[in-house]
Amino acid sequence: MSSLAELREGYERFDPCAYLRNNYLPPRADFSSEEFVVPWKLRCLADTFASGEIRGQTLIDVGSGPTIYQLLSACDHFEEIVATDYLAVNREELGRWVRGDPGAFDWSPFIQHVCKIEGRGEPWQDKERRLRDRLRRILPIDVHRPDPLGAPLDPPADALLSAFCLEAVSPDRAAFARALLHVGSLLRPGGHALLLGALGESFYLAGPARLPVVPLALADVRAALAGAGLALRELRSYEMPPALRTGVDDVHGVFFAHAQKPPQGH
Numbered sequence: 001m002s003s004l005a006e007l008r009e010g011y012e013r014f015d016p017c018a019y020l021r022n023n024y025l026p027p028r029a030d031f032s033s034e035e036f037v038v039p040w041k042l043r044c045l046a047d048t049f050a051s052g053e054i055r056g057q058t059l060i061d062v063g064s065g066p067t068i069y070q071l072l073s074a075c076d077h078f079e080e081i082v083a084t085d086y087l088a089v090n091r092e093e094l095g096r097w098v099r100g101d102p103g104a105f106d107w108s109p110f111i112q113h114v115c116k117i118e119g120r121g122e123p124w125q126d127k128e129r130r131l132r133d134r135l136r137r138i139l140p141i142d143v144h145r146p147d148p149l150g151a152p153l154d155p156p157a158d159a160l161l162s163a164f165c166l167e168a169v170s171p172d173r174a175a176f177a178r179a180l181l182h183v184g185s186l187l188r189p190g191g192h193a194l195l196l197g198a199l200g201e202s203f204y205l206a207g208p209a210r211l212p213v214v215p216l217a218l219a220d221v222r223a224a225l226a227g228a229g230l231a232l233r234e235l236r237s238y239e240m241p242p243a244l245r246t247g248v249d250d251v252h253g254v255f256f257a258h259a260q261k262p263p264q265g266h
C-alpha cells in the first residue's frame with residue numbers, strides 16, 4: 001500500500017524526458033498497426049470526437065504531464081484547451097512544445113497519425129498550429145483537493161479529459177474514486193468526461209522516480225464513475241501485448257471511458 005507521502009516524494013524525482021522516452025517513442029510509439037497501444041489510444045479519441053457531439057468552449061485536461069497526444073482530436077471541437085499538471089517540470093515541458101522551442105519533444109508522428117485516421121486530408125501542420133493556438137492555459141492542479149485548481153473553473157469546463165493520471169497518483173481505489181469526484185466538479189452539468197488509464201498496473205518508472213500505481217480492473221473504473229455521478233456511455237479496454245511490456249512499468253492493459261455528467265436538475 002503506497003502513501004500520499006510516498007507519491008509526493010516519487011513525483012519530486014519524476015523526469016519528464018525519461019517518461020516521454022519510456023512511453024512515447026518506439027516500441028510503444030509504433031504507428032504501423034492499430035494493434036499497437038498508441039494507435040489504439042488515438043483511435044478511441046478520434047472515434048469519440050468524430051460524431052461532433054462533444055464540443056464547446058473549454059476542455060480541461062487533468063494531469064496532462066509532458067504530453068499533448070491526448071488533445072489532438074479534442075482541439076478541433078473546443079475554443080480553448082486548458083492543460084494541467086501537478087509538477088512545474090511538466091508544465092514547462094508543455095510550454096516548450098506550445099512555443100515551438102528547439103529541444104521540445106517531437107509530437108509530429110502522433111499528429112500525422114491522427115490526421116490520417118481522421119481522414120479529412122488535413123495537413124498535420126494545420127492541426128499542430130490549431131492545438132498550439134487553442135492550448136492557452138497550463139495550470140497547476142492537485143486532484144486530491146476537493147477544488148483541484150484551487151478555485152472553481154469559471155465557467156465550468158464543457159468537457160474533461162484525463163489520461164493515465166488518477167490511478168497513477170492515488171494510493172488506493174478509494175483515493176482514485178475521490179480524485180474522480182474532485183475533478184468531476186470542474187465539469188458542467190451535461191458535460192462529457194473522457195478517461196484513458198492503466199489496468200492492473202502497480203508501478204511505473206520515470207528516470208530516477210519509481211511511482212506506485214493503484215492496480216485497477218474495469219469494475220473499479222465503472223464503480224468510480226458511478227460514485228462520481230458520471231453516467232457511462234462507453235468503456236473499452238486494450239490488452240498490452242508482450243512486446244510492449246518493456247519493464248518501464250507492469251501495466252497489463254489500458255481502458256478508455258466516455259461518461260457524461262447528467263444535465264442540470266437530474
Ligand SMILES: C[S@@+](CC[C@H](N)C(=O)[O-])C[C@H]1O[C@@H](n2cnc3c(N)ncnc32)[C@H](O)[C@@H]1O
Binds near residue numbers: 014086090163165
Ligand atoms: C502517468 S503521468 C500521465 C501523463 C499524461 N497525461 C499521459 O497521458 O501520459 C501522471 C501525471 O500526473 C501528475 N500528478 C502527480 N500528482 C498529481 C496530483 N496530485 N494531481 C494531479 N496530477 C498529478 C504527474 O505530474 C504526471 O504528469
Ligand SMILES: O=[N+]([O-])c1ccc2c(c1)CN[C@@H](CO)C2
Binds near residue numbers: 168198203213249251
Ligand atoms: O502504453 N502506453 O501508451 C502507455 C502510456 C502511458 C502510460 C502507460 C502506458 C502505463 N503507465 C502509465 C503510468 O501509470 C503511463
